[in-house]
Amino acid sequence: MIHHRFKANRPKVIGNTNITPYWKVLENIINESDIVLETLDSRMPELSRNKEIEEIVKSKNKKLILILNKSDLVSKKITNKEKNLLKKEFPCYVISSKRKETLKKLREFIFMQARENEFLKIGVVGYPNTGKSSLINSLIRRKKAPISSRAGTTHGQQWINFKDKIKIIDSPGVIPLKENDEIRLALIGSKNPEKIHNIELVAYTIINLFKNSDNLEKFYNLDIKNKNLDEIFENIGRKKGYLKKGNKIDETRIAINLVRDWQSGKLRL
Numbered sequence: 001m002i003h004h005r006f007k008a009n010r011p012k013v014i015g016n017t018n019i020t021p022y023w024k025v026l027e028n029i030i031n032e033s034d035i036v037l038e039t040l041d042s043r044m045p046e047l048s049r050n051k052e053i054e055e056i057v058k059s060k061n062k063k064l065i066l067i068l069n070k071s072d073l074v075s076k077k078i079t080n081k082e083k084n085l086l087k088k089e090f091p092c093y094v095i096s097s098k099r100k101e102t103l104k105k106l107r108e109f110i111f112m113q114a115r116e117n118e119f120l121k122i123g124v125v126g127y128p129n130t131g132k133s134s135l136i137n138s139l140i141r142r143k144k145a146p147i148s149s150r151a152g153t154t155h156g157q158q159w160i161n162f163k164d165k166i167k168i169i170d171s172p173g174v175i176p177l178k179e180n181d182e183i184r185l186a187l188i189g190s191k192n193p194e195k196i197h198n199i200e201l202v203a204y205t206i207i208n209l210f211k212n213s214d215n216l217e218k219f220y221n222l223d224i225k226n227k228n229l230d231e232i233f234e235n236i237g238r239k240k241g242y243l244k245k246g247n248k249i250d251e252t253r254i255a256i257n258l259v260r261d262w263q264s265g266k267l268r269l
Contacts, residue, residue, distance in 0.1 A: 026053070029171050030053075030060060030125070032123070034062070034121050035120070035123070036064050036124075037125070038050065038057075039124065039127075039131050039135055040067060040069060041069065041130050042069060043070065044187055049066075050126060053126075065092070066091070068082060068092060069097075069130055069131040069135060070265065071095060072096040074269050079094045080094075093105060093109070097131065103139060110122065110166065114163070114165060117165075122166070122167070124168060124169065124170055128190040129263070130189070132171065140168065182202065183201065193255075193260050194256065196259065200233075200252070202255065203255035204233065206258060222236065233254060233255075234249050237250065240257065242257070
């Protein structure tokens with residue numbers, strides 16, 4: 001169960017202690033944009049939604065489009081189900097920067113909007129590491145925005161030319177303080193494994209996601225049927241050879257590597 005910490009209505013930026021300037025950058029991006037694309041992690045869309053950003057976009061009467069990104073990490077059945085739920089609130093597109101054909105409908109939508117506007121500005125927002133920069137690079141079909149599997153790669157506002165009269169604005173990943181929960185941030189890749197305090201709890205949470213799937217068994221080449229979370233965790237460690245003196249498993253090393261496998265997309269639902 002994810003617990004929310006209600007401290008303030010102002011979000012913070014991962015990897016930076018100077019909160020206000022980045023929030024102002026984000027507000028400016030929304031103000032200047034005709035369309036706002038919010039990138040979500042297809043594996044857990046609700047956890048990666050930034051409701052504060054959505055409220056600001058709506059309050060400014062801007063058009064918000066939800067982007068189910070990283071769709072190559074989950075089955076089509078799951079993404080279609082999530083898309084049908086999300087599009088009841090906002091238009092939604094399922095994309096993967098690794099599958100260029102998934103961008104076709106989004107590009108067509110953007111070009112249609114461009115025909116209706118003399119000059120079109122598109123803002124891209126979302127949590128850190130939800131794929132904002134990879135989305136932009138896939139749309140413009142060239143490398144302009146920095147990409148990394150590490151949280152906090154984009155540090156400020158970037159204006160990128162898409163087509164004639166179309167400009168895309170990348171933004172730093174912003175996290176509201178009231179949603180600053182370690183499990184949430186770890187699962188959507190917005191906090192690097194080495195900086196997670198209770199890394200084992202996050203690892204157990206990830207293992208539990210696979211209770212109705214055999215993908216965990218296949219990935220680690222294990223037989224873990226009818227085993228509890230402790231036994232599965234230990235089996236992964238022994239299979240990987242993550243042991244300390246006395247043949248005891250190295251819990252921290254197992255947890256960090258399991259979380260890293262999840263965040264990098266190697267371990268898929």
